[in-house]
C-alpha cells in the first residue's frame with residue numbers, strides 16, 4: 439500500500455500510543471478521543487483521517503529522568519512529519535554554542551532529517567504570516583569582509599589583477615577547512631556537506647542522461663570551475679608562506695569544486711560595498727550558518743534581508759507554518775532544471791517546472807517535405823523563437839505553439855508569418871496542424887524520457903557508486919514524464935475540440 443508521510447506519522451502515533459488515550463488540541467480541554475474514534479485509511483494517499491498528526495498531543499505524564507527524555511525524544515520524532523530531530527547531535531550542539539557566542543538567540547528551529555527533502559529545519563512553534571523566523575547577527579555571517587579581516591587579507595590586497603569576491607571566499611573556505619581543529623569556523627565547517635550534486639560534480643556518464651539544455655549548461659559549469667581553478671593557481675601559490683604543505687596539495691581542483699558548490703548552493707544575497715582590492719564582479723554572497731539549513735519549497739513566500747537597525751540577517755515568512763513541520767524558504771521561482779543547475783536538487787510537484795523542446799527535437803518532428811522549412815527555421819531563430827519552447831503542467835507554452843503555427847503555415851499562408859508571431863490566428867487548419875505537431879513532439883519526448891529512465895535503471899545496477907547521482911536524474915526525468923503526460927492529456931482534449 440502506498441502511504442504518504444502525513445498518514446505514516448499518524449499510523450506511527452496510533453501504533454506507539456496503542457493503549458493510551460489521545461488529546462486533540464482544539465477540542466474541549468481534557469476531552470479524550472479514544473483510539474477507536476480514529477478511522478485510518480490511505481490509498482494512493484487520499485487522506486481520510488480528520489485529525490492531523492501535528493494536531494495530536496500525547497496525554498503523557500511529564501517525566502524528568504532518562505526514560506522521560508527518551509520518550510519525549512521519540513514522541514517529538516513521531517510528531518515531526520517524518521523528520522528525525524538532530525539537535526542532540528554533538529555537531530549541532532557545538533554549532534548552536536558557537537552561534538550563541540556570536541549573539542544568536544536560540545529560536546524554535548531544530549535541525550532534522552526528512553525523508554523527502556533531506557536535512558532541514560523544523561519548527562517547534564507555529565509561525566503566523568509576517569513573523570520573523572530567524573535572525574542571524576552580522577558576526578555569524580561569512581562575507582568578503584570576513585576574508586579581508588583574516589590572515590588572507592594582506593595577500594588579497596596586494597594581488598594584481600584583483601581577485602573576484604567569489605574566489606576570495608572559496609580560498610577562505612579551503613584554507614579554514616585545511617586548518618581543521620584550530621579554525622574558528624570549525625563548528626560551521628563541520629556541518630557543511632562533504633560532497634555536492636551540482637552538475638559540475640556529476641560523472642560524465644550521468645551528465646549524458648540530462649535533458650537539453652541542462653546537459654549543455656552542466657558542461658559549461660564544469661568548464662567554469664576548471665578555468666577558475668587554473669586561473670587562480672598563481673594566487674594560490676602566493677599563499678605558500680601560510681602553509682607547511684605544498685599549496686598544490688591543499689588548493690586542489692576538488693577542494694575548489696567543494697568550496698564553489700558551498701557558495702553556489704548555500705549563500706544568501708547580501709550586497710557588499712565595492713572594495714578596491716576586488717575585481718568588478720558582484721560581491722553579493724554571504725554564508726549564513728544555521729539559516730542555510732533551510733530547504734526550498736516553491737510554494738512558500740519569504741522575505742530575507744539584512745536589517746541595518748538590528749544588524750542581523752532576517753527571514754520573515756509571508757505564509758503560515760505549522761508546529762512540528764519543516765520550515766521552508768523559497769530560493770526563487772525556479773524550474774527543476776535551474777534548481778539542479780544551481781543547487782543540485784529537484785523539487786517534486788514544482789509548479790514552475792517545464793520540459794524544454796530542443797531544436798534537434800523540433801527538427802526531428804517538422805515536415806520533411808516542406809520547401810520553406812529552412813526559411814521558417816531562420817525566421818524563428820532570428821526572432822528568438824527557437825529557445826524556451828516548453829511543455830508545462832498546463833500544456834504546450836504559448837511560445838511553443840506560436841513556433842509550431844509558423845512551421846505549419848501552408849504555402850498560401852506563408853506571407854502571414856509576422857501575424858503568427860504576434861499571436862494572431864491565421865486559419866483553423868493552421869491551428870489544427872500546430873496542435874497535431876505539438877502532440878507528435880510531446881509523444882516523441884515521452885518516448886525519449888522513458889528510454890532514458892530505462893538507461894538509468896540499467897546503469898544503476900552496475901554502478902553502485904553512482905546511485906545518488908542517478909537517483910537525482912531519475913527524479914528529474916520522472917517529473918518531466920509527468921509533465922509530458924499531463925500535456926498529452928491536455929492536447930488530446932484540445933485536438934478533440936478543434937477537429
Ligand SMILES: C[S@@+](CC[C@H](N)C(=O)[O-])C[C@H]1O[C@@H](n2cnc3c(N)ncnc32)[C@H](O)[C@@H]1O
Nearest residue numbers: 555556557703704730731732733734781782783
Ligand atoms: C541552503 S542548503 C539547505 C540545507 C541542506 N539540505 C543541508 O543539509 O545542508 C541548500 C541545499 O539543500 C538541498 N535542498 C534544498 N531544498 C531541497 C528540497 N526541497 N528537496 C531536496 N533537497 C533540497 C539541496 O541540496 C540544496 O543545494
